[in-house]
Amino acid sequence: MNTxxxxxxxxxxxxxxxxxxxxxxxxxxxxxxxxxxxxxxITTRHEQGAAFMADVYGRLTGKAGVCLSTLGPGAxxxxxxxxxxxxxxxxxxxxxxxxxxxxxxxxSHQYLDLVAMFNPVTKWNTQIVRPNNTPEIVRKAFKQSQSxxxxxxxxxxxxxxxxxxxxGKALKRDNQEKTFAAYHGLNQAATLISQAVNPLxxxxxxxxxxxxxxxxxxxxxxxxxxxxxxxxxxxxxxxTHPLALWTVGLQQRxxxxxxxDRTDLVIAVGYDLIEYSPKRWNAEGKIPIIHLGNNPAExxxxxxxxxxxxxxxxxxxxxxxxxxxxxxxAKPYATSLRPGLCADYEQYAKDEEFPVKPQKxxxxxxxVMGDEDIVISDVGAHKMWxxxxxxxxxxxxxxxxxxxxAMGIAIPGALAAKLVYPDRKxxxxxxxxxxxxxxxxxxxxxxxxxxxxxxIFHDGGYGLIEWKQQNHFGHSSFIKFNNPxxxxxxxxxxxxxxxxxxxxxxIPILQEALAQDVPTVIDxxxxxxxxxxxxxxxxxxxxxx
Numbered sequence: 286m287n288t289x290x291x292x293x294x295x296x297x298x299x300x301x302x303x304x305x306x307x308x309x310x311x312x313x314x315x316x317x318x319x320x321x322x323x324x325x326x327i328t329t330r331h332e333q334g335a336a337f338m339a340d341v342y343g344r345l346t347g348k349a350g351v352c353l354s355t356l357g358p359g360a361x362x363x364x365x366x367x368x369x370x371x372x373x374x375x376x377x378x379x380x381x382x383x384x385x386x387x388x389x390x391x392x393s394h395q396y397l398d399l400v401a402m403f404n405p406v407t408k409w410n411t412q413i414v415r416p417n418n419t420p421e422i423v424r425k426a427f428k429q430s431q432s433x434x435x436x437x438x439x440x441x442x443x444x445x446x447x448x449x450x451x452x453g454k455a456l457k458r459d460n461q462e463k464t465f466a467a468y469h470g471l472n473q474a475a476t477l478i479s480q481a482v483n484p485l486x487x488x489x490x491x492x493x494x495x496x497x498x499x500x501x502x503x504x505x506x507x508x509x510x511x512x513x514x515x516x517x518x519x520x521x522x523x524x525t526h527p528l529a530l531w532t533v534g535l536q537q538r539x540x541x542x543x544x545x546d547r548t549d550l551v552i553a554v555g556y557d558l559i560e561y562s563p564k565r566w567n568a569e570g571k572i573p574i575i576h577l578g579n580n581p582a583e584x585x586x587x588x589x590x591x592x593x594x595x596x597x598x599x600x601x602x603x604x605x606x607x608x609x610x611x612x613x614x615a616k617p618y619a620t621s622l623r624p625g626l627c628a629d630y631e632q633y634a635k636d637e638e639f640p641v642k643p644q645k646x647x648x649x650x651x652x653v654m655g656d657e658d659i660v661i662s663d664v665g666a667h668k669m670w671x672x673x674x675x676x677x678x679x680x681x682x683x684x685x686x687x688x689x690x691a692m693g694i695a696i697p698g699a700l701a702a703k704l705v706y707p708d709r710k711x712x713x714x715x716x717x718x719x720x721x722x723x724x725x726x727x728x729x730x731x732x733x734x735x736x737x738x739x740x741i742f743h744d745g746g747y748g749l750i751e752w753k754q755q756n757h758f759g760h761s762s763f764i765k766f767n768n769p770x771x772x773x774x775x776x777x778x779x780x781x782x783x784x785x786x787x788x789x790x791x792i793p794i795l796q797e798a799l800a801q802d803v804p805t806v807i808d809x810x811x812x813x814x815x816x817x818x819x820x821x822x823x824x825x826x827x828x829x830x
């Protein structure tokens with residue numbers, strides 16, 4: 286047995302189903318070791334796509350997604366997806382080929398110090414230099430990657446080490462026991478919640494990772510405390526719940542901002558500062574905060590908790606609920622905001638203007654998707670609208686990258702989502718800018734039989750940057766580009782292509798596209814004049830008394 290074969294045995298032991306990546310000269314032994322393995326190697330068209338696939342696989346399953354590249358340019362191409370997983374809290378293991386250890390001390394073709402390069406974008410990374418250490422390295426990589434807060438790790442395998450004889454076997458996977466919050470913190474939290482007049486729950490992705498949706502919903506319902514979620518916390522509480530205030534985190538003020546203006550206590554559950562800076566909702570640092578999560582709070586001048594409840598989130602919510610009495614309290618102010626949010630959402634139901642307003646595109650998309658179906662949002666102006674208007678009944682049914690927020694994630698991410706949940710409808714929602722960054726992975730999707738829909742918000746430019754330029758300077762620059770004929774582009778790859786030519790076309794096209802057994806592309810012109818209209822409306826927002 287050589288090191289590469291031992292590595293694959295260890296990956297099988299970790300329950301790895303897929304490795305996403307590209308073949309290269311320096312990972313030949315790893316690829317050869319995969320022959321006859323239970324692990325399916327998925328050959329992608331770009332290493333960035335491979336990393337995004339592993340990223341979204343990890344976020345959906347809680348198990349580390351694995352991506353593989355060769356050295357040099359292959360490894361540098363992985364970086365964006367690896368960084369995205371690390372900042373988004375998605376478990377990922379990246380494996381790179383490398384030159385032999387016999388030529389690392391001299392200038393060598395395609396050689397980079399990959400351990401140094403990956404260090405800033407991973408939780409942990411190392412190089413295998415002794416074959417027999419492989420089992421320990423792999424076990425540590427997966428344990429680090431999947432431990433709270435999850436993230437990316439990197440293993441570098443020099444080609445001469447990969448070919449060397451190795452002894453050993455995969456290590457037993459240890460079960461990580463839950464940790465529980467101290468009684469003192471639980472009691473303090475309960476006292477603050479019992480005393481608060483206008484408490485507000487802010488829930489983030491950590492609650493999804495902790496499978497705390499049921500406990501959070503029961504906690505909010507029993508105590509009658511309204512809930513706002515971050516972009517990455519969608520679906521923790523069903524959007525139809527009367528206490529759900531939907532998504533917070535837009536860069537402009539929204540109705541939910543009024544709730545933060547009036548609150549006298551924020552209960553932050555599984556909230557990560559990277560998802561939505563506390564400086565946007567607690568700029569002066571005066572709002573009392575209860576931090577409730579698996580890890581202690583990060584340091585920020587606008588986020589200094591009065592109480593930290595560190596331990597299993599579901600257990601903490603149950604224990605605080607047992608200790609809290611709000612029977613004499615009126616409903617918090619923020620509960621009065623929901624009718625306005627619902628009215629704003631519903632006003633686009635019958636809108637027929639063309640090009641289609643982003644709110645209408647999302648309204649119609651929501652109407653054809655089931656509660657368990659999945660959308661993967663790319664990054665751009667459409668992401669802001671997806672965050673605001675695409676509402677979820679279940680966790681992990683709207684995947685938004687809002688840590689690293691990398692363009693190009695939607696199509697590779699949708700492929701991974703379809704592998705994880707082949708029986709669910711999956712839609713990649715992207716702008717035309719993001720589409721062209723990783724559209725090549727649609728060939729990968731066709732080749733491996735993952736049929737999903739790619740919905741393009743087509744505006745011929747980088748719409749989010751234009752929005753920001755208009756807000757800052759009153760004009761835009763350097764953001765326009767031309768596009769191919771997206772329908773012909775799809776058809777040239779053996780896919781099905783559609784073009785929306787009237788607003789009434791959208792729902793029937795979505796329904797037909799979702800029924801196809803090949804990947805489909807929908808070209809939908811979008812009216813992004815709504816961006817500046819929203820900004821204007823936000824500037825005029827007055828909170829009711």
